[in-house]
Amino acid sequence: MALLEVRGLYKQFGGLKALAGVEFDVEEGQAHAVIGPNGAGKSTLFNCINGICRADRGSIRFKGKDIAGLAPHKIPKIGIARTFQNVELFRNATVLNNILLGRYMHKRTSLLSESLFLPSVKKQELEARRKVEEVMDFLDLQAYRDRMVAELPFGIQKSVELARALALEPELLLLDEPSSGLNPEETQDLCFWIEDIKEELGITILLVEHDMRVVTDVAERATALDFGAVIADGTTEEVQRNPEVIRAFLGEED
Amino acid sequence: MRFKLKKTYMEDIKLFPYKTDMVWYGLLLMLLVFFPLVAGHYWTYNLTLAGIYCIVALGLNILTGYTGQISLGHAAFFAVGAYSVGYLTTILGWSYWIALPLAGFSAAASGLVVAVPALRLSGLYLAIATMGFGFIMEQVIVQWKSVTGGANGLLINRPSVGSWSLSSDSEYYYLVVLMVAVFVLLTKNLTRSPTGRAFVAVRDSEVAAQTMGIPLARVKVQAFAVSAFYTGIAGGLFAPLINFIGPDNFSIVESINFIVMIIVGGLGSIHGSIFGAVFITLLSEFIRVSKDLIPAFLREQVGFQTAVYGLVLMLFILFEPTGIYGRWLKLKYLVQVFPLYRKDTFRRVRRFQRSERTR
Numbered sequence: 285m286a287l288l289e290v291r292g293l294y295k296q297f298g299g300l301k302a303l304a305g306v307e308f309d310v311e312e313g314q315a316h317a318v319i320g321p322n323g324a325g326k327s328t329l330f331n332c333i334n335g336i337c338r339a340d341r342g343s344i345r346f347k348g349k350d351i352a353g354l355a356p357h358k359i360p361k362i363g364i365a366r367t368f369q370n371v372e373l374f375r376n377a378t379v380l381n382n383i384l385l386g387r388y389m390h391k392r393t394s395l396l397s398e399s400l401f402l403p404s405v406k407k408q409e410l411e412a413r414r415k416v417e418e419v420m421d422f423l424d425l426q427a428y429r430d431r432m433v434a435e436l437p438f439g440i441q442k443s444v445e446l447a448r449a450l451a452l453e454p455e456l457l458l459l460d461e462p463s464s465g466l467n468p469e470e471t472q473d474l475c476f477w478i479e480d481i482k483e484e485l486g487i488t489i490l491l492v493e494h495d496m497r498v499v500t501d502v503a504e505r506a507t508a509l510d511f512g513a514v515i516a517d518g519t520t521e522e523v524q525r526n527p528e529v530i531r532a533f534l535g536e537e538d
Numbered sequence: 539m540r541f542k543l544k545k546t547y548m549e550d551i552k553l554f555p556y557k558t559d560m561v562w563y564g565l566l567l568m569l570l571v572f573f574p575l576v577a578g579h580y581w582t583y584n585l586t587l588a589g590i591y592c593i594v595a596l597g598l599n600i601l602t603g604y605t606g607q608i609s610l611g612h613a614a615f616f617a618v619g620a621y622s623v624g625y626l627t628t629i630l631g632w633s634y635w636i637a638l639p640l641a642g643f644s645a646a647a648s649g650l651v652v653a654v655p656a657l658r659l660s661g662l663y664l665a666i667a668t669m670g671f672g673f674i675m676e677q678v679i680v681q682w683k684s685v686t687g688g689a690n691g692l693l694i695n696r697p698s699v700g701s702w703s704l705s706s707d708s709e710y711y712y713l714v715v716l717m718v719a720v721f722v723l724l725t726k727n728l729t730r731s732p733t734g735r736a737f738v739a740v741r742d743s744e745v746a747a748q749t750m751g752i753p754l755a756r757v758k759v760q761a762f763a764v765s766a767f768y769t770g771i772a773g774g775l776f777a778p779l780i781n782f783i784g785p786d787n788f789s790i791v792e793s794i795n796f797i798v799m800i801i802v803g804g805l806g807s808i809h810g811s812i813f814g815a816v817f818i819t820l821l822s823e824f825i826r827v828s829k830d831l832i833p834a835f836l837r838e839q840v841g842f843q844t845a846v847y848g849l850v851l852m853l854f855i856l857f858e859p860t861g862i863y864g865r866w867l868k869l870k871y872l873v874q875v876f877p878l879y880r881k882d883t884f885r886r887v888r889r890f891q892r893s894e895r896t897r
Binding site for chain 2 (some may be wrong): 334335336355356357358359360361365366368372373374375376377380381384385386387388389391393395398399400401405406408409410412413414448452
């Protein structure tokens with residue numbers, strides 16, 4: 285059984301068919317890329333998995349359980365974290381507080397005990413910081429620990445977002461165009477990190493990506509979408525060589 | 539310039555990151571303790587009032603500054619607190635010390651009532667809805683005569699501990715100072731724990747907050763309830779201070795006053811709440827004292843004081859949107875890095891200069 289199984293997913297916005305029967309599997313422990321030209325439905329697919337938008341039809345099974353239609357705040361609890369294409373950080377908070385929010389759903393204290401800052405809250409805060417420190421070490425964010433997010437360069441903001449998602453301790457990580465807006469050096473770092481997240485932390489990765497070098501670098505399998513439908517699915521090399529995919533990306537020869 | 543090298547996680551959490559802070563807050567506390575002995579009746583009374591408004595400002599800042607949900611109806615929660623104390627002590631004859639917490643809880647309950655329909659609203663629409671709640675409450679006060687005394691108002695006595703009555707202004711002042719300290723601590727605790735961070739998360743990005751597993755509806759309702767609780771307690775302290783409450787004390791002007799306090803003081807900060815509340819309360823005293831200096835045709839004008847408030851608010855929004863606390867931080871920075879501070883150090887980057895990808 286695959287970790288994530290998407291079956292017959294449909295989503296329509298007015299007259300636009302964003303997803304028209306998307307089907308694919310994400311195997312545990314792999315990095316799986318979703319590619320496709322602009323408007324192919326990649327982000328909609330992510331939003332459906334993530335619960336931000338609700339699919340019209342079809343099923344999304346995570347570890348055998350149907351998660352389509354679950355409220356977005358319940359998705360991280362079952363082990364799915366995500367990042368956004370144009371970073372969605374809490375801009376007027378420090379890097380530390382942003383990543384600490386990744387620990388929110390692990391909290392065991394109530395509003396009252398937090399107002400009184402009981403020893404249990406203190407203990408939990410220390411614990412959360414230890415976990416956050418690991419993530420910050422992993423992504424080289426120590427230097428920015430107490431800085432405001434809004435004043436950081438874009439590349440760092442992307443790392444902070446990745447760190448925040450990792451602090452959730454997910455089993456499946458959705459990365460929406462992780463390399464967009466990064467310079468070649470940062471992109472290289474990102475590839476190493478994705479590799480490490482997969483190998484060391486054992487987190488399965490599903491990523492939407494435009495940069496084909498990143499895709500071939502990190503992903504074992506790929507699914508190509510065009511106009512909301514799957515046009516190719518297989519290993520990354522297979523998908524890249526697929527004539528349908530080449531046609532969708534480059535257009536047809538006259 | 540001082541630089542803090544953090545060696546343990548405790549240094550993130552503790553209340554006073556620097557030892558010198560303790561000295562300053564200690565001095566402030568001493569000043570507050572000795573204030574009524576030197577300042578006299580009139581200024582003690584005004585500082586007590588400012589203290590009560592500090593609690594309101596803290597509560598409103600939790601809702602508006604931290605969670606980003608505007609409220610133009612906080613006078614209603616203030617009223618619920620005040621009338622709860624009034625009804626329970628004057629009409630039912632209960633002890634003030636039971637009535638005061640109940641005032642907070644009844645205000646929190648009314649906060650829940652407002653929060654549930656308000657969940658789907660934001661920005662201007664939320665402002666209008668909460669304002670509507672304020673108007674409804676004003677009518678309820680006038681009509682529900684058996685509880686509120688209607689337009690005739692309600693007389694409330696100062697509380698007492700055993701046989702010792704806090705009837706003098708300076709005794710009541712100490713009670714309020716104690717309560718302000720307690721609520722500052724509560725707010726500080728809240729902001730350094732997960733729920734407080736969730737408030738900020740909801741303010742900055744609802745989508746991202748949800749992907750962190752934060753239930754938006756629940757967190758917003760919590761913010762409303764906590765905010766209303768603070769305001770209710772403040773109302774419960776307000777009623778015995780002025781001894782007599784009527785519908786006029788809780789009009790829309792009062793709600794706007796509260797908003798002015800937190801904007802002038804600084805949104806989303808505890809210091810800002812305190813600065814704003816004290817500044818605005820003392821401003822009205824300042825206007826009263828300096829009336830002789832103002833030309834007669836101006837000072838006789840109806841709504842002169844409200845106009846000054848409006849002017850202050852406008853000036854702050856134009857020139858110092860971060861409020862008094864923001865200005866205070868800048869001054870501190872200027873002293874710390876003395877020769878290096880430049881005119882443009884804190885200049886906001888203009889929108890068109892900012893690259894598109896950072897929005």
